[in-house]
Amino acid sequence: MEKTHWLDRPENVKKLWRGFLAVLALTVLAEPFVHLHPHFAVESLFGFHAWYGFAACAAMIVGAKALGLALKRPDTYYGKDGGDE
Amino acid sequence: MNEFVFHPGLILVLGAFLLPFLKGGARSAAILALPLVALFCLWRLPEGTLWSAHWLGYELAPLAVDRLSRLFATIFLLMALGGGLFALGQRSRLEIPAAFVYAGAAVGVTLAGDLVTVFVFWELMAVGSTLVLWAGGSAGAFAASRRYVAIHLLGGVILFAGITGHLLDTGDAAFTRMAPDSVAHWLILIGFLINAGAPPLSAWLPDAYPEASWSGSVFLSAFTTKTAVYVLLRGFPGTEFLIWIGLFMIFYGIVYALLENDMRRILAYSIVNQVGFMIAGIGIGTEMALNGAAAHAFSHIVYKALLLMSAGAVLAATGRRKCSELGGLFHSMPITTICGTIGALAISSFPLTSGFISKSMVTQAAIDGQLLWVWLALAAASAGVFLHAGIKFPWFVFFQKDSGLRPADPPASMRWAMIAFSFICIGLGVWPEPLYALLPYAVDYVPYTGAHVLTQLQLLLFSGLAFFVMLPWLKRTLTITLDADWLWRVALDRLWNACGRLLRRVGDGVGDALREIGAAAAGDIERARRPGGLLLRSRPTGAMALWAMVLLFAYLLLYYLR
Numbered sequence: 346m347e348k349t350h351w352l353d354r355p356e357n358v359k360k361l362w363r364g365f366l367a368v369l370a371l372t373v374l375a376e377p378f379v380h381l382h383p384h385f386a387v388e389s390l391f392g393f394h395a396w397y398g399f400a401a402c403a404a405m406i407v408g409a410k411a412l413g414l415a416l417k418r419p420d421t422y423y424g425k426d427g428g429d430e
Numbered sequence: 431m432n433e434f435v436f437h438p439g440l441i442l443v444l445g446a447f448l449l450p451f452l453k454g455g456a457r458s459a460a461i462l463a464l465p466l467v468a469l470f471c472l473w474r475l476p477e478g479t480l481w482s483a484h485w486l487g488y489e490l491a492p493l494a495v496d497r498l499s500r501l502f503a504t505i506f507l508l509m510a511l512g513g514g515l516f517a518l519g520q521r522s523r524l525e526i527p528a529a530f531v532y533a534g535a536a537v538g539v540t541l542a543g544d545l546v547t548v549f550v551f552w553e554l555m556a557v558g559s560t561l562v563l564w565a566g567g568s569a570g571a572f573a574a575s576r577r578y579v580a581i582h583l584l585g586g587v588i589l590f591a592g593i594t595g596h597l598l599d600t601g602d603a604a605f606t607r608m609a610p611d612s613v614a615h616w617l618i619l620i621g622f623l624i625n626a627g628a629p630p631l632s633a634w635l636p637d638a639y640p641e642a643s644w645s646g647s648v649f650l651s652a653f654t655t656k657t658a659v660y661v662l663l664r665g666f667p668g669t670e671f672l673i674w675i676g677l678f679m680i681f682y683g684i685v686y687a688l689l690e691n692d693m694r695r696i697l698a699y700s701i702v703n704q705v706g707f708m709i710a711g712i713g714i715g716t717e718m719a720l721n722g723a724a725a726h727a728f729s730h731i732v733y734k735a736l737l738l739m740s741a742g743a744v745l746a747a748t749g750r751r752k753c754s755e756l757g758g759l760f761h762s763m764p765i766t767t768i769c770g771t772i773g774a775l776a777i778s779s780f781p782l783t784s785g786f787i788s789k790s791m792v793t794q795a796a797i798d799g800q801l802l803w804v805w806l807a808l809a810a811a812s813a814g815v816f817l818h819a820g821i822k823f824p825w826f827v828f829f830q831k832d833s834g835l836r837p838a839d840p841p842a843s844m845r846w847a848m849i850a851f852s853f854i855c856i857g858l859g860v861w862p863e864p865l866y867a868l869l870p871y872a873v874d875y876v877p878y879t880g881a882h883v884l885t886q887l888q889l890l891l892f893s894g895l896a897f898f899v900m901l902p903w904l905k906r907t908l909t910i911t912l913d914a915d916w917l918w919r920v921a922l923d924r925l926w927n928a929c930g931r932l933l934r935r936v937g938d939g940v941g942d943a944l945r946e947i948g949a950a951a952a953g954d955i956e957r958a959r960r961p962g963g964l965l966l967r968s969r970p971t972g973a974m975a976l977w978a979m980v981l982l983f984a985y986l987l988l989y990y991l992r
Contacts, residue, residue, distance in 0.1 A: 350760075350761055352760070352829075353832070365891075365894075365895075368891060369891050369892065369895060372884060372887045372888045372891055373888065375884055376884070379880040379881055379884050380880060380881060381881045381884070381885070382881055384797045384805075385797075385802050385805065387802075387806075392888065393885075394809070394884075394885040394886075394888035394889045394892075395888040395889075395891075395892045396892070397809065397810070397813075397889070398809075398810075398813040398888060398889035398890065398891075398892040398893045398896075399813075399892040399893065399895060399896045401809070401810035401813045401814065401893075402813050402814060402817045402892075402893045402896035402897065402900075403896050403900065404810075405681075405684055405685065405688065405810075405814050405817065406688060406817070406896070406900050406903050406904065407903075408685060409684075409685045409686075409688040409689050410903055412685060412689070412911070413689045413909075413911060416689075416911045416912040416913075417689065417907070417909040417910070417911055417912075418909060418910055418911075418912060419908060419909060419910075420691065420692075420752075420908050420909055420910045422910055422912075423910070423919060423920075
């Protein structure tokens with residue numbers, strides 16, 4: 346039996362999540378301490394890149410899902426192994 | 431005049447024909463030496479037109495060097511070296527020679543000073559790449575290679591028509607900057623864009639590349655689309671509608687990759703996505719944008735090859751390619767996991783990787799041009815790249831649920847190829863100056879400012895948050911997503927069958943009518959052959975002379991009328 350990898354233990358995954366959320370918060374909270382010199386007005390909104398990145402990704406996932414409703418097919422659609430013949 | 435110099439591309443092309451005669455260590459040595467020798471020759475070439483020739487009254491320059499062509503030729507040769515190392519253990523004896531013809535032809539395009547040479551090497555690339563695909567050996571690879579070559583021959587015909595038109599219009603074969611201002615130039619532009627994976631034919635790329643062998647797709651990812659980027663950089667910089675083509679490719683790649691289950695098809699869609707950034711940069715057309723497109727092509731070739739190497743290592747070890755059947759591989763493939771993750775971070779433009787120092791130049795160009803909407807789209811797309819390639823690929827292949835598979839890391843040659851390319855990804859990210867020094871224009875750009883690093887981290891990390899929060903929506907299913915290739919794989923087939931049925935019906939009708947006419951004619955002929963019938967009747971000579979005269983008169987009349 347192989348040793349359980351530290352990544353396989355749920356308590357470590359929880360720690361990773363906490364660390365990730367802390368880093369997320371830090372990137373936003375660091376804004377006042379960095380000279381941002383915004384190029385467009387919209388960039389001056391607080392945490393613009395954070396919420397824009399999140400919203401854009403959410404929109405893309407939803408958009409992909411919607412497209413999938415119309416265009417998804419079983420992966421045997423073109424025959425097994427992707428071959429047509 | 432033609433001082434004797436070696437053509438780096440031809441070294442690879444001719445060397446490829448030597449490889450079948452070599453075995454074992456000599457073959458491996460030749461595979462590594464050929465790209466190195468070609469690189470050495472490339473860097474000894476001075477700038478300017480080195481070979482010139484006359485052909486049908488046109489001035490040709492089959493070998494010409496400037497900064498842009500040297501940059502692309504360098505990365506193509508580095509790619510041939512890395513890909514050759516990775517593929518050393520490949521059992522197919524055809525694949526590496528075919529890949530070297532393909533790579534050599536790509537170098538040939540970059541070092542071509544005239545459109546005729548561009549076209550010749552362009553077609554040689556189609557031949558080489560088709561053979562690489564073919565060397566995959568599966569029924570799927572063979573079927574895909576047929577579809578692939580059909581699209582590329584179509585692109586070749588369009589390009590040929592355009593180049594011929596350009597030669598007739600201008601009388602000049604030189605490959606210089608053009609604008610889409612004539613039918614000929616539009617045809618050239620369309621020919622270039624087909625190879626770039628631009629809409630509406632983008633589907634050829636994700637259809638073909640994932641069908642190649644575990645090493646074949648590494649070669650395929652590098653040359654065709656990036657030579658297209660090169661010729662667009664040289665031929666059509668600043669053509670505004672390329673911005674929109676590029677943006678379309680960017681989002682097409684993201685959305686389709688998000689829906690995809692095949693790990694290598696995810697990466698294939700992300701090639702279209704990344705080339706979209708370059709095409710958008712070419713469309714913006716400022717020196718910053720063109721530098722960005724060229725630099726991004728350079729770093730993209732390395733990290734995309736690295737990603738496909740890690741996927742190839744997984745495929746070679748497990749024989750599986752669907753995300754739904756993979757997962758948990760970090761347990762037993764730590765080197766592949768780390769290298770694949772470095773590639774994933776580089777494609778996402780994480781600080782300290784090559785993507786960060788190259789893609790940001792395109793974004794900067796959009797800022798400099800005050801193109802707000804383009805910039806917003808590029809920023810959203812940067813987040814989307816992390817989503818579809820940066821996290822999705824490593825997450826579903828190496829982490830997520832444990833598939834229970836415990837394959838070992840690949841053999842040394844494959845490991846070293848991945849490690850070397852990982853090193854380049856990080857090396858360029860930490861120390862971009864050597865790449866900046868090779869770019870076509872002087873670089874006045876500092877990638878590492880506090881603002882740039884912070885905003886990029888916000889964009890990427892919150893994109894990561896979106897991925898994990900919405901993970902249930904991204905659950906892998908055993909599906910494909912219909913793409914434009916449906917038109918030529920299914921619709922064309924149906925149309926063909928329908929035409930066949932129609933023709934058969936028309937044919938049957940015509941056949942019946944002909945049979946009736948034939949039966950009637952047979953009766954007439956039989957009557958004519960009876961004694962006293964038309965054929966056995968005797969006639970006076972004078973009647974024959976009269977008819978001969980009528981015929982001659984009719985001929986004379988027609989002669990004058992004509």
